[in-house]
Amino acid sequence: MEFFKYTRTYNFMGKSKFAMIFSIILVLSSFVLLMTKGLNYGVDFAGGTIVQVKYDKTAPIDTMREKLKSNELFSGASITEFGSPDEVVIRMKTTTSNITVDIGDITREALKGTGNYEIRRVDIVGPVVGAELKEKGIMSLILATIGILIYVAFRFEWRFAVASIIALVHDITIALGAITLVGLDVNLDVLAALLTILGYSLNDTIIVFDRIREGVTENKNTSLFDSINESVTRTLPRTTLTSLTTFFVVFTLFMFGGEIIHAFAFTLLVGVIVGTYSSVFVASPILLKFGFSVKDYHQKLAKKAKREAEKERMRSQYESGTL
């Protein structure tokens, strides 16, 4: 089976203007969403408490609300359904530091008389730990980006590195925009998903860039424009296929992975789609815009080859004892 004809080269770069406009609209609207609605930090980063309660029948949310009014500690608590009508999650901004009787125990007591229930999960993140996790989370995103930037600059060229980072920022921004739009809680799992997108999207971009590098090295005369078109077309089956298989698994995770993994799977789902799109329509056109010069690259390669040859000559001279 084949999705694309081998003999045809698609003119992606010719249509890159539309893609650019589309991307800019998406990124800008994500920014607007992030500015106005803002990210909804979950307990991991904001600190607070989550209590997950499962009833043996439909959860009596109104009665629960009534009961929770009894204690100052629960002021501002929100109760929402979690996966099924039997199960709810109580979110609170408050935490307790007492080990023996914590806010989870107090909730358990307060809910007495609302029916048969089981407390299935209690997450308490104190303000200090929340702030630490946030700091660590931001650091990890920055560090991963820098690490990748250095690697790509080292293996390719700085323009490749910058183009791939712009594509990454594009992907992460849109993913964050989607999270904001849906109103998901941003917790550690979402951060993990974002880092995965970072790796995944770059994966795609690098496969395309590798082809461009190869095309540029082998054909001196082809213009960068044609070279990129050719490379994107040649890698298109691979891009489509890998995206499809990854999409399959992420989609099953999203559908059947359960409520807890929902935010993680959603973020990945958006990331896979945007990441695939960006490697073709964002990273490569930017490389073109940056004026990556095929000629300069060849000169650089030639210089490098010359240096190698020089080294080799010296070595052989040294070995044969003439030096």
Add this chain to the structure above:
Amino acid sequence: MQSQESTRMKLNYRIVIFALAIVFGLIFSAPSLFNLNEGKKITLGLDLQGGLHMLLGVKTEEATKSKIKSIAASIKFYTNKNDILIDSLSFDGENISFILLDSDDEVQMREHFAKTEGLNVVVEEELFSLSLTPEEVINTEEEAITQAIETIRNRLDQFGLTEPVVARQGAEKILVQLAGIKTQEEEQRARELISRAAKLEFMAVDEKRAARVSVMTDEDAAEYDDVILEDAANPEKKYLIKEIPILDGGMLTDANVGFDQNNRPVINFSLNAEGAEIFGDFTGKNVGNRLAIVLDGKVYSAPNINERIGGGSGQISGDYTVMEAKDLAIALRSGALLAPVYMMEKRSVGPSLGADSIKASLVALVGGFVLVIIFMMVYYRAAGVIANIALIANLLIILAVMSLFGATLTLPGMAGIVLTVGMAVDANVIISERIRELLYEGKSMHKAIEDGYSNAMRAILDANITTLIAAVVLYAYGTGAIKGFAVTISIGILASMLTAILGTHGIYQMLESKIQKSKNNRFWFGIKD
């Protein structure tokens, strides 16, 4: 290639390594896969098997305070014993002061203090001021943390759960992980045991003023160097107690649950030789007075001293159940916490939720896996089957490596495996596409395969290394369950280099003569001949 053996399968080093890797994968993943009794298994994370994860902080300043307090107690004991007269012995959080009535004793007192390390002694005429040196404060705080870890570990070891984790995290946090907790009530019991100060003190009741306790405030009591403590069973009942204890639980050698004449649980304890001596001394001198047994700031009992009590053993009675008495005995045996601990983070998952998570992630894993396998076979035919063999080998190796290192599988870790399934076929997709291209260009089968692999190699390496960079950062900065995700992703990537690149290359080389003979590109690579 010689024509007479053109259809024979040829062994090569790649296929041998691949076969060994599969055998390795099978052997070491078997205990986890089939839940065998022997061999190392993957541990399920607390989010999958249910359990309690806590980060605790230590109030180290309290340790310094109580050190000051115990030095004050020792001064009192020492001066009493050696008939040295002092007055106005008092202390706050940082300093102790007293007045030495007879200056002839100064040399002896100084010599006594010289024995205690880290003590700053200032003497102005007859007024002694003592404080801890800054180094000693740091030492004390450090000791409070290590002692808390040690003590909590001791207590949990006796609690009866399998393999509790108690470890230091960062400079001053304590990580506690308990698996196998069934109910919220059991969890609360464990938490109570962890946080209990278990500070046992034997204190003297201030008999001179005891009658007035009901009308005294804490400030009034402080003027006489007394404290007002309440009864453990009846908070309304107050005792006026001498602030400086006679001795504390540090001299306890054993504590066990016993029963009194009414068959109520009590705790029998014994003291070490030094404690027994102090205890005997005090009771000998205070016949007719009351001795308060104070635990964590509450008076459990205050019996009259009828005679000198030697031997250094006694009983703590209180209004508790057998279970509570047992936990209390454990806490007393493990020793008191030098400083109180408090909760900074808690994650608690019930076993039923863990089971649900396992079920859900398995459905996702199997579902995703089957979809990918079918898709690869339809799209690439035989090449797809070969890629699928690599994929299965990859999964086996992930499980084997995790089992071998006793790694923890968490819910995000499961997601990582699911994701690996999607991404591991990537290498084979890249390779197969390269081979297809070369075949279209009219290259020979041998050249198409060899060049296909070498052309694809650079891209696969670069792509995998960047993903690995992200995973390593995630591991270094991630916490708890998220680390599990980084682990499975990293192992998955590394394993895919072995299975998807080396393994499949080996299979092609082995089958090469067959492929060449058949000349059926549709069958082998899913393209037109």
